[in-house]
Amino acid sequence: xxxxxxxxxxxxxxxxxxxxxxxxxxxxxxxxxxxxxxxxxxxxxxxxxxxxxxxxxxxxxxxxxxxxxxxxxxxxxxxxxxxxxxxxxxxxxxxxxxxxxxxxxxxxxxxxxxxxxxxxxxxxxxxxxxxxxxxxxxxxxxxxxxxxxxxxxxxxxxxxxxxxxxxxxxxxxxxxxxxxxx
Amino acid sequence: xxxxxxxxxxxxxxxxxxxxxxxxxxxxxxxxxxxxxxxxxxxxxxxxxxxxxxxxxxxxxxxxxxxxxxxxxxxxxxxxxxxxxxxxxxxxxxxxxxxxxxxxxxxxxxxxxxxxxxxxxxxxxxxxxxxxxxxxxxxxxxxxxxxxxxxxxxxxxxxxxxxxxxxxxxxxxxxxxxxxxxxxxxxxxxxxxxxxxxxxxxxxxxxxxxxxxxxxxxxxxxxxxxxxxxxxxxxxxxxxxxxxxxxxxxxxxxxxxxxxxxxxxxxxxxxxxxxxxxxxxxxxxxxxxxxx
Numbered sequence: 233x234x235x236x237x238x239x240x241x242x243x244x245x246x247x248x249x250x251x252x253x254x255x256x257x258x259x260x261x262x263x264x265x266x267x268x269x270x271x272x273x274x275x276x277x278x279x280x281x282x283x284x285x286x287x288x289x290x291x292x293x294x295x296x297x298x299x300x301x302x303x304x305x306x307x308x309x310x311x312x313x314x315x316x317x318x319x320x321x322x323x324x325x326x327x328x329x330x331x332x333x334x335x336x337x338x339x340x341x342x343x344x345x346x347x348x349x350x351x352x353x354x355x356x357x358x359x360x361x362x363x364x365x366x367x368x369x370x371x372x373x374x375x376x377x378x379x380x381x382x383x384x385x386x387x388x389x390x391x392x393x394x395x396x397x398x399x400x401x402x403x404x405x406x407x408x409x410x411x412x413x414x
Numbered sequence: 415x416x417x418x419x420x421x422x423x424x425x426x427x428x429x430x431x432x433x434x435x436x437x438x439x440x441x442x443x444x445x446x447x448x449x450x451x452x453x454x455x456x457x458x459x460x461x462x463x464x465x466x467x468x469x470x471x472x473x474x475x476x477x478x479x480x481x482x483x484x485x486x487x488x489x490x491x492x493x494x495x496x497x498x499x500x501x502x503x504x505x506x507x508x509x510x511x512x513x514x515x516x517x518x519x520x521x522x523x524x525x526x527x528x529x530x531x532x533x534x535x536x537x538x539x540x541x542x543x544x545x546x547x548x549x550x551x552x553x554x555x556x557x558x559x560x561x562x563x564x565x566x567x568x569x570x571x572x573x574x575x576x577x578x579x580x581x582x583x584x585x586x587x588x589x590x591x592x593x594x595x596x597x598x599x600x601x602x603x604x605x606x607x608x609x610x611x612x613x614x615x616x617x618x619x620x621x622x623x624x625x626x627x628x629x630x631x632x633x634x635x636x637x638x639x640x641x642x643x644x645x646x647x648x649x650x651x652x653x654x655x656x657x658x659x660x661x662x663x664x665x666x667x668x669x670x671x672x673x674x675x676x677x678x679x680x681x682x683x684x685x686x687x688x689x690x691x692x693x694x695x696x697x698x699x700x701x702x703x704x705x706x
Contacts (some may be wrong), residue, residue, distance in 0.1 A: 292569040300428040307436060315463045321456050322443030329437050350447065370542030373444065376589040378542050379610045 250404045258289050266312070267329045272311055284363075284390045286313060289330045291358035291394065292401020294335025296350050298373075306332055323369050331362030352398050356391055363387045417526050427643075440628065463576040464548055471509070497669055499533050502565030508643035511598060511632055530673035531556055533581065545588040545608065549670055560639060561672040567665025568645035569593065570631060581672065586646070586660065587612050593659075594636040595646055599629040604659055608645065614647060614658035625649045641676035677689045 264344040285310035293302040317324075335358035339351075359375030363386075367378050394401075441651075447453045496513035509573045533551035563570040563583045571591065575582035586593055597665025600642040605703050616625070631649050632671070633641030647658040701704055 255681045267701060296432050300429060300432060303429075305432060307440075307651060309519045310440070315460055315541045317543065318460065318546050319541065320447045320453075322440040322447070323430075323543065325440035326444065329440065333433060333437070337513065367542060369444065373543060374589055377610065382540055383542060 242392075247351070253291070254400075254403050255301060255305070258403075261397065261400055262289050262309060263285055266316070284386055286310065286324070286328050286395050287331050287359045287362045287390055288401055290331035290362060291335045292398060293403055294332040294358055295339045295355060296336075297339060298333070298336045301333065303329070306379055307352045314329040320373055323373065324366075325383070326369060327362050327366045330365040331358045334358040334361035341354065341359075348398075348402070351402065353399065356394065359390055359394060363390075426699040445663045453474050457575060461580075462583070464575060464582055465552065465577040474567040479555070494532065495670055496566055496666070497671060500564075503566070504564060504568070504645055506580060507598075507630070507632065507645050508641075511562070511643040512612060522613045530561070530671050532669055532671050533557070535668050535670060536580075540699075545585040547571070547576070547583045547585065547670070549573075549577065549581045549583060549672065551672065552579045552581050554578045557581050557672050558674040560675040560677070562640055562644070562675055563670040563672055564644065565662055565667070565670050567663060568647060568661030569640070570665075570670050572639065583670065586614060586662065593640060594634045594677050595631050595644060596634040597625045597629045597649060598632055603634055607683075608641070612660070612663070616649070616658060616661055619656070625651075625656050627651055630682075635676055638677050639675050641673070643670030 260282045262285050286306060289302070289309065290306050293299070293306075299350040307325050310323075311321065313319070313324035313328075314321045335355055338354040338357060363383065367383055370378050447456070467631045485661045531551060532557070533549035535547045536550045537548040539546045539548075547563075547570075548565070549557075556575065557576055558572070559576060561573040561576075561581065562579075563572065569586055571583040571588075572586040573581045574584045584591055585608065586606070589608055589610075593614075594603070596605045597686060600617065606614040606616050616630075616631075619625075627650055629649050631646045633640040633644040633646060645661050647660040647662075650657055650659060664687045700702035
């Protein structure tokens with residue numbers, strides 16, 4: 233079984249530079265994926281805003297533990313998502329942070345050397361946690377039972393695409409050695 | 415080594431506190447928006463975002479590659495014609511209902527035919543928080559405040575946010591949507607709200623068993639938001655509940671017609687003032703003359 237070393241399995245370099253570059257790439261992926269839903273490139277009409285892209289970043293980045301920069305980006309993403317889908321401001325910030333926190337919490341329980349397969353599994357669980365938080369928030373805000381089918385559909389698409397995009401959001405250790413499994 | 419470990423521990427604590435603080439702050443922000451005054455402060459931001467989203471061009475990259483623009487233009491032209499015709503169809507329903515009322519009640523004040531404009535739906539939000547559509551017409555194009563949205567199938571919703579070039583429409587299928595309705599045949603009244611399956615449910619019915627299965631459900635005009643007689647759908651009984659198969663699902667999802675709401679001014683807002691100028695002066699001989 234393939235294992236991921238402390239320096240990160242996909243990064244050519246380690247430390248702050250490699251991490252920063254990966255965060256920037258991940259941010260661009262989230263922004264582009266979010267914008268495609270609302271851009272002239274979209275073939276469907278009307279366009280369908282799809283606010284779950286930031287969960288990829290939350291789940292992937294959380295595997296290296298809690299960190300300030302990813303947290304600030306997730307808050308910014310959440311704010312944009314709230315405006316995009318007409319949710320109460322703060323709702324998707326909570327959702328993103330719950331997924332981020334869940335990912336970090338699960339990562340802390342790992343061994344120091346951990347397979348990418350397990351990392352991916354924990355990230356998927358974190359996305360699931362984000363969706364559960366979103367559903368519960370929606371129930372609390374709208375005071376009605378949620379429409380489960382669209383939510384499950386979104387969850388399926390988010391998980392499937394994350395399987396492909398996981399390497400993009402798989403960060404090397406942070407500056408002070410924080411990495412998943414610590 | 416000990417210093418480095420202490421630094422790392424302090425950083426970890428700062429991160430954890432920041433994380434907890436951010437979660438609490440965001441949750442507090444969500445809770446705070448249950449107050450309409452606070453929510454209203456965020457409306458301009460949403461309206462501005464809606465304007466930006468609706469200002470995107472119509473032609474897509476795919477359209478350019480496949481030369482689909484000409485076909486699309488033709489389709490759009492035909493759709494506009496259908497929209498116009500559907501307007502007359504809906505007007506016919508309205509007039510039928512009104513005529514029946516006229517026959518029953520003499521000298522009932524009728525409602526004028528409403529004007530409006532057709533807008534394209536550029537974005538739809540089918541999320542867990544709300545069911546809304548964003549249309550590419552706003553105040554600059556003449557969309558009135560609280561405008562009512564229709565398609566050829568019937569009532570679609572109501573404008574809840576109006577920007578300069580966009581309008582956000584709360585669909586009648588949203589749980590928070592409330593539409594006063596009446597049965598076309600039975601005359602029974604109720605309030606319809608959106609349900610999870612995309613259809614409507616009737617509630618607040620003074621006459622519990624008043625509706626007839628299959629009859630058309632129209633807006634009753636009560637409350638002054640929706641004009642009287644707009645087609646909403648057809649009634650059917652599901653268990654003990656009266657439901658409505660919404661007509662909007664039969665119509666075009668890409669275009670809506672936005673018409674003004676049926677706002678009738680209250681007497682105190684539009685009073686008739688009898689001034690002395692208008693009173694006839696009666697002199698001792700009984701001849702009238704204008705007086706001051």
